[in-house]
Amino acid sequence: MCGIIGYIGNQNKKETIINGLRELEYRGYDSAGMAILQNDDLKVFRAVGKLTNLESTIINAKLHDEVFCGYGLAIGHTRWATHGSPTEINAHPHIGTQSALVHNGIIENYKELKQELESQGVVFSSQTDTEVIVHLFESYAKNYTAQEAFSKTIQRLIGSYAILLITKLEPNKIFYAKQHSPLMIGVCSKQHDEHKGGAIFFASSDAALIGLVDKVVYLQDGNCGEIDMYGFQNLHNIQPFYANKISAQKEGYRFFMEKEIYEQESILLETMMGRVSEDGIILDELDSDFFERFRSIAICACGTSHHSALVGKYLIERKARVRVTTHIASEFRYAKPVLEKDELFIAISQSGETADTLQALKLAKDEGLITLAICNVDNSAMVRLADYSLLTRAGIEKGVASTKAFATQVMVLWIFSVLLGIKRKRINEIGIKSEIKAMLNAQKATKVQAQIHDKIKRLSRRYLHGHGFFFIGRDIFYPLALEGALKLKEISYLHAEGYPSGEMKHGPIALADSELFTLALMPKNLLYNKNKSNVEEIIARDSTICAITPLDFDLADDVVKIPNYQSYMEEFFAMMVILQLLALEIAVRLNRDVDMPRNLAKSVTVE
Numbered sequence: 001m002c003g004i005i006g007y008i009g010n011q012n013k014k015e016t017i018i019n020g021l022r023e024l025e026y027r028g029y030d031s032a033g034m035a036i037l038q039n040d041d042l043k044v045f046r047a048v049g050k051l052t053n054l055e056s057t058i059i060n061a062k063l064h065d066e067v068f069c070g071y072g073l074a075i076g077h078t079r080w081a082t083h084g085s086p087t088e089i090n091a092h093p094h095i096g097t098q099s100a101l102v103h104n105g106i107i108e109n110y111k112e113l114k115q116e117l118e119s120q121g122v123v124f125s126s127q128t129d130t131e132v133i134v135h136l137f138e139s140y141a142k143n144y145t146a147q148e149a150f151s152k153t154i155q156r157l158i159g160s161y162a163i164l165l166i167t168k169l170e171p172n173k174i175f176y177a178k179q180h181s182p183l184m185i186g187v188c189s190k191q192h193d194e195h196k197g198g199a200i201f202f203a204s205s206d207a208a209l210i211g212l213v214d215k216v217v218y219l220q221d222g223n224c225g226e227i228d229m230y231g232f233q234n235l236h237n238i239q240p241f242y243a244n245k246i247s248a249q250k251e252g253y254r255f256f257m258e259k260e261i262y263e264q265e266s267i268l269l270e271t272m273m274g275r276v277s278e279d280g281i282i283l284d285e286l287d288s289d290f291f292e293r294f295r296s297i298a299i300c301a302c303g304t305s306h307h308s309a310l311v312g313k314y315l316i317e318r319k320a321r322v323r324v325t326t327h328i329a330s331e332f333r334y335a336k337p338v339l340e341k342d343e344l345f346i347a348i349s350q351s352g353e354t355a356d357t358l359q360a361l362k363l364a365k366d367e368g369l370i371t372l373a374i375c376n377v378d379n380s381a382m383v384r385l386a387d388y389s390l391l392t393r394a395g396i397e398k399g400v401a402s403t404k405a406f407a408t409q410v411m412v413l414w415i416f417s418v419l420l421g422i423k424r425k426r427i428n429e430i431g432i433k434s435e436i437k438a439m440l441n442a443q444k445a446t447k448v449q450a451q452i453h454d455k456i457k458r459l460s461r462r463y464l465h466g467h468g469f470f471f472i473g474r475d476i477f478y479p480l481a482l483e484g485a486l487k488l489k490e491i492s493y494l495h496a497e498g499y500p501s502g503e504m505k506h507g508p509i510a511l512a513d514s515e516l517f518t519l520a521l522m523p524k525n526l527l528y529n530k531n532k533s534n535v536e537e538i539i540a541r542d543s544t545i546c547a548i549t550p551l552d553f554d555l556a557d558d559v560v561k562i563p564n565y566q567s568y569m570e571e572f573f574a575m576m577v578i579l580q581l582l583a584l585e586i587a588v589r590l591n592r593d594v595d596m597p598r599n600l601a602k603s604v605t606v607e
């Protein structure tokens with residue numbers, strides 16, 4: 001949610017900030033802006049909509065290139081609106097008389113602060129919570145040094161924030177603060193001299209720093225300070241930064257989402273590496289007494305990650321016979337959940353920064369539960385907070401609609417469930433061998449077959465109208481149905497719901513007619529006949545059916561056939577790919593913005 005970039009150095013600041021924001025645009029794209037402080041001149045540019053509009057605004061300002069070159073400071077922001085609609089006036093940077101500021105997160109006490117400042121005569125121009133910060137800073141700066149004023153300002157804020165501020169009062173420094181919202185500082189050590197400086201970068205996510213820096217500091221909650229060109233070496237916890245640019249580009253695919261669907265086959269191998277082999281299953285991250293420390297499990301997550309939590313429940317209960325409850329994180333926090341001390345709390349998150357899940361994890365930790373984060377981003381807030389973590393190793397996921405992150409989460413949960421089953425003596429040697437075989441085959445089942453993709457491209461044109469979609473399945477195919485429906489909703493804006501097949505007759509079947517499309521997940525290896533009866537009930541009401549199954553099913557209007565696999569998990573992963581491709585191709589036909597669907601953000605770091 002929102003992206004932040006900052007820069008100190010001699011490079012062209014317009015290009016540096018725009019390039020950085022381009023890498024972060026997938027996090028929010030309601031508006032964008034930048035501020036440049038150079039030769040005692042503070043310039044601010046803002047524009048509604050995507051980054052290209054900001055570029056046009058700057059071009060239209062008809063400034064000489066010298067304005068952007070030479071030593072100076074710059075900050076940039078790409079916004080996903082929370083407080084205040086996505087207008088230019090609400091876009092960041094927010095400005096005072098001599099300072100500019102960008103902010104990710106939410107200032108919960110902004111109303112009180114605003115009243116206080118208004119009573120001093122400060123006039124606000126935006127409806128945002130952010131604007132109070134810059135005015136508060138300038139108000140303190142009347143009586144204190146810029147350093148003191150910034151620190152006093154930050155002490156007054158309640159909520160979550162990653163903040164960068166530049167001010168004419170200290171024209172060589174960027175002020176920064178972090179609380180519950182990611183922020184990092186990086187340098188390229190080859191170009192950076194401790195005494196002569198070089199360039200300093202700030203970013204709210206790794207993606208913006210790839211190829212630019214080789215050393216980073218991930219700021220911690222409570223970090224607040226200022227830095228000039230020479231200050232990097234004085235920071236604590238400097239770490240090497242290895243990410244490479246190739247992995248962050250589209251590599252010939254039309255969309256990041258498409259690339260990420262195709263990548264799943266190789267990514268799942270990464271996920272399994274060192275964990276699953278012919279010889280057995282290992283999770284090095286979990287020590288031997290870990291498995292003895294709990295009697296039940298609570299899993300908490302949001303969005304797609306919540307769907308993998310639901311898959312995890314079926315898998316863990318079936319394979320390890322350990323009771324599992326699943327929770328939507330935004331509901332969990334305020335529901336006064338009953339937490340048992342001998343319960344394992346698992347937070348699942350692609351980003352590791354989702355505010356709702358992070359706060360739920362904190363709550364569980366404060367209650368003394370043993371905690372585990374299943375997460376894609378090392379060093380993320382959740383990984384740092386949890387007692388244990390299992391990385392899903394999906395690599396950077398750029399498509400806002402999550403695909404490979406989901407696949408890897410399910411794989412990690414499957415590995416975890418089998419290992420727990422082994423430790424709890426619920427799975428014997430034969431069982432272990434067959435699980436391992438199924439895992440290795442399931443990875444292969446995610447390979448996108450050209451003829452299947454072509455079929456889905458053709459099929460998609462018949463599923464562009466109607467009054468809605470139902471995705472139905474049983475058991476683990478029910479959360480997969482939820483995920484299929486979510487994918488379609490997210491990127492095509494068509495109305496779609498996931499339902500357990502057996503539940504349709506208890507209400508939703510009332511909607512069935514020929515303009516209702518039902519996507520039926522009909523695996524051969526799990527409850528095929530039960531499912532078939534449910535699908536036939538819907539066919540009898542004239543709904544248009546697209547069945548995804550390895551078996552012949554003449555009653556369906558369309559059938560997407562998957563190979564004849566030996567296990568339901570292979571069928572699960574094969575069907576997952578089909579649902580992802582179907583959502584993609586329908587969205588393409590409807591001319592939607594696949595990688596940046598409206599109103600969504602990749603990582604939601606506000607409640």
Ligand code: G6P
Pocket residue numbers: 302303304305348349350351352353354357400401402600601602603604
């Ligand atoms: C946002 C994204 C979803 C994602 C959810 C949870 O809403 O748009 O795709 O599933 O956040 O994100 P997380 O990073 O915690 O998995």
